[in-house]
Amino acid sequence: MANVRYFEDVKVGDEIPRLTKDPVTETQLVRYAGASGDFNPIHTVHRIGEEAGFGGVIAHGLLIMGFVGQAITQWIPNRHLKRFHVRFMGVTRPMDVITVTGKIIQKIAEENRIECEVEARDQKGTLKVKGSFEAELPSKGCSIDDC
Amino acid sequence: MEHGFKGKRLAEFSYPVERCKIREMSEAIGDPNVLYTDPEAARVEGYEDVIAPPTFGTCVGLWGGPGFPDLCRKLGVNPIQMLHAEHEYQYLGPIYPGDILHATIELADVYTKEGRSGRMKFYVVETTCMSQSGEKVLISRATLLERA
Numbered sequence: 001m002a003n004v005r006y007f008e009d010v011k012v013g014d015e016i017p018r019l020t021k022d023p024v025t026e027t028q029l030v031r032y033a034g035a036s037g038d039f040n041p042i043h044t045v046h047r048i049g050e051e052a053g054f055g056g057v058i059a060h061g062l063l064i065m066g067f068v069g070q071a072i073t074q075w076i077p078n079r080h081l082k083r084f085h086v087r088f089m090g091v092t093r094p095m096d097v098i099t100v101t102g103k104i105i106q107k108i109a110e111e112n113r114i115e116c117e118v119e120a121r122d123q124k125g126t127l128k129v130k131g132s133f134e135a136e137l138p139s140k141g142c143s144i145d146d147c
Numbered sequence: 148m149e150h151g152f153k154g155k156r157l158a159e160f161s162y163p164v165e166r167c168k169i170r171e172m173s174e175a176i177g178d179p180n181v182l183y184t185d186p187e188a189a190r191v192e193g194y195e196d197v198i199a200p201p202t203f204g205t206c207v208g209l210w211g212g213p214g215f216p217d218l219c220r221k222l223g224v225n226p227i228q229m230l231h232a233e234h235e236y237q238y239l240g241p242i243y244p245g246d247i248l249h250a251t252i253e254l255a256d257v258y259t260k261e262g263r264s265g266r267m268k269f270y271v272v273e274t275t276c277m278s279q280s281g282e283k284v285l286i287s288r289a290t291l292l293e294r295a
Binding site for chain 2: 028035063077
């Protein structure tokens with residue numbers, strides 16, 4: 001598999017490759033509303049976003065979680081991801097450029113498990129999402145389906 | 148809503164996993180991973196078919212279940228007052244197109260915290276998805292904050 005990482009090859013402090021997304025667009029928010037089924041108009045209708053005090057539409061928090069998920073599964077195969085948690089820290093607006101970073105903060109040898117922290121920030125460095133994930137990585141010498 | 152409602156079942160439904168929905172979700176995120184769209188590429192990587200992106204569970208509750216405004220009504224809160232504070236997924240098994248997931252939504256927890264702007268009330272809404280063979284494949288946990 002293209003992006004398999006072995007438990008023995010990673011260490012605490014290793015960073016996951018940084019992912020910088022294209023600017024968030026209003027069309028993307030409309031598409032995400034349809035895809036997810038979250039039709040809260042604060043994400044799609046400018047006037048409602050203004051009335052709510054955001055100055056316009058804001059992105060779905062789960063869209064930004066989706067960006068973080070993209071960064072994680074570029075780094076490890078989806079099947080090795082076991083748990084993924086985020087806290088929504090700030091609103092994202094159209095034209096914001098989100099960058100996802102993360103690093104390994106713990107290795108649990110008995111379970112071949114790693115725990116990583118992740119975050120998403122905009123072009124000004126403002127924190128949007130802070131979270132963590134756990135993955136089970138295979139050991140060298142095992143076939144991928146066994147470990 | 149009192150703490151006695153903890154564990155209350157809010158909804159139960161079936162959710163058929165569709166190939167085009169997976170593609171729609173991955174394209175909305177702008178994730179070019181071919182495992183979400185190309186069955187052949189997915190098979191090469193050892194999967195049975197295309198797979199779902201990590202946040203696919205979003206549409207299980209919102210498209211298959213009661214939808215957010217209805218859910219809030221069942222909790223007795225105004226949807227406008229609800230903020231999405233945290234979200235968590237636990238991945239227990241693969242999800243493929245053609246699967247019929249059996250989903251249950253429960254109020255897993257209710258708690259309050261004192262914040263700078265007063266008392267904040269949190270609702271943890273948990274969606275558990277079982278595969279057609281009866282195995283738990285996904286747990287999705289949304290923590291919602293009711294603004295005062």
